Amino acid sequence: MxxxxxxxxxxxxxxxxxxxxxxxxxxxxxxxxxxxxxxxxxxxxxxxxxxxxxxxxxxxxxxxxxxxxxxxxxxxxxxxxxxxxxxxxxxxxxxxxxxxxxxxxxxxxxxxxxxxxxxxxxxxxxxxxxxxxxxxxTPRTAKPKKPSIWRRLKNGGRYCQIPPIHETSEQTGTTLQRMMDEEGLTAQQIVAEAIALRQAYKQGKLVLAEDRN
Known part of the structure; x- marks a missing residue:
């Protein structure tokens, strides 16, 4: 006291x-x-x-x-x-x-x-x-977060991380692995190429073979 x-x-x-x-x-x-x-x-x-x-x-x-x-x-x-x-x-x-x-x-x-x-x-x-x-x-209703593939590095940079792909058929994983084995490319290279091709298709620069008929 x-x-x-x-x-x-x-x-x-x-x-x-x-x-x-x-x-x-x-x-x-x-x-x-x-x-x-x-x-x-x-x-x-x-x-x-x-x-x-x-x-x-x-x-x-x-x-x-x-x-x-x-x-x-x-x-x-x-x-x-x-x-x-x-x-x-x-x-x-x-x-x-x-x-x-x-x-x-x-x-x-x-x-x-x-x-x-x-x-x-x-x-x-x-x-x-x-x-x-x-x-x-009283807890406020949390707004759903927009999914993000970006992760931060300690130096302030960032990198993208694709979430795991779950498929019963395992088709995507099997195809990716075969491409890596046959072509000697990394998974990142193949995914980057696939995304570039899809983007080109969305922009009308490419068409699917079946679309020509």
């Missing part, structure tokens, strides 16, 4: 509040939620205060402050909370549990629409935030 610093008001929580057993369950429930609300507000108060210190202090003074309390590296998550909820007051999130605050801040770009919608609400609670998050996660 950080030592209280002048100018900062921290919520005081009595250690007895964490006793595992309370006789009156109704009182215990009310007490538990109130304590959780205090924690959430304290997190936001601390985040705003830390962001203010970073803004007002010199870099050297700010680093010294972190060093005094052993917070080097830990401060980043709170600065992110301050940046995410800068347009709110700590009291606005009194009905939201702490983990949700961290979740929204850690992925603030992903949940920016959720945060924007919270600005329009008069009352923010855990159920409201959870509902908005779930709607944000």
């Amino acid at each position: 950080m030592t209280p610093i002048k100018g900062v008001t921290a919520t005081q929580i009595n250690s007895r509040q964490f006793e595992p057993y309370v006789e009156d369950s109704a009182t215990a429930s009310e007490f538990s939620f109130q304590t959780l609300a205090d924690v959430t507000k304290a997190i936001l108060h601390h985040a705003f205060w830390l962001a203010e210190q970073k803004h007002n202090l010199s870099l050297k003074e700010y680093k010294k402050l972190l060093s005094i309390y052993g917070w080097q590296g830990e401060e980043k998550k709170y600065l992110k909370i301050a940046a995410t909820f800068g347009k709110f007051e700590p009291q606005d999130f009194a009905q939201v549990e702490p983990r949700t605050i961290y979740q929204l801040a850690e992925r603030n770009k992903q949940y920016q629409k959720v945060i924007d919608k919270l600005l329009d609400l008069s009352v923010i609670n855990q159920e409201t935030v959870r509902t908005l998050i779930q709607k944000q996660r």
Whole structure:
């Protein structure tokens, strides 16, 4: 726990509040939620205060402050909370549990629409935030990808890769192999020649023998 610093008001929580057993369950429930609300507000108060210190202090003074309390590296998550909820007051999130605050801040770009919608609400609670998050996660119908034969090389170049050809008759594979054996050509050379001939036919430069009749 950080030592209280002048100018900062921290919520005081009595250690007895964490006793595992309370006789009156109704009182215990009310007490538990109130304590959780205090924690959430304290997190936001601390985040705003830390962001203010970073803004007002010199870099050297700010680093010294972190060093005094052993917070080097830990401060980043709170600065992110301050940046995410800068347009709110700590009291606005009194009905939201702490983990949700961290979740929204850690992925603030992903949940920016959720945060924007919270600005329009008069009352923010855990159920409201959870509902908005779930709607944000609704998967969108993915558009079918256009088939591509291109593959990338590490140097930025690319090459084409023809997918496997599955045929019951195996005619294409058998014919290609025979051509390779008889003509001493590679599969790539034969495929390139075949594509060039087909392209010429599509352009009207070639005609099939049967088309001459």
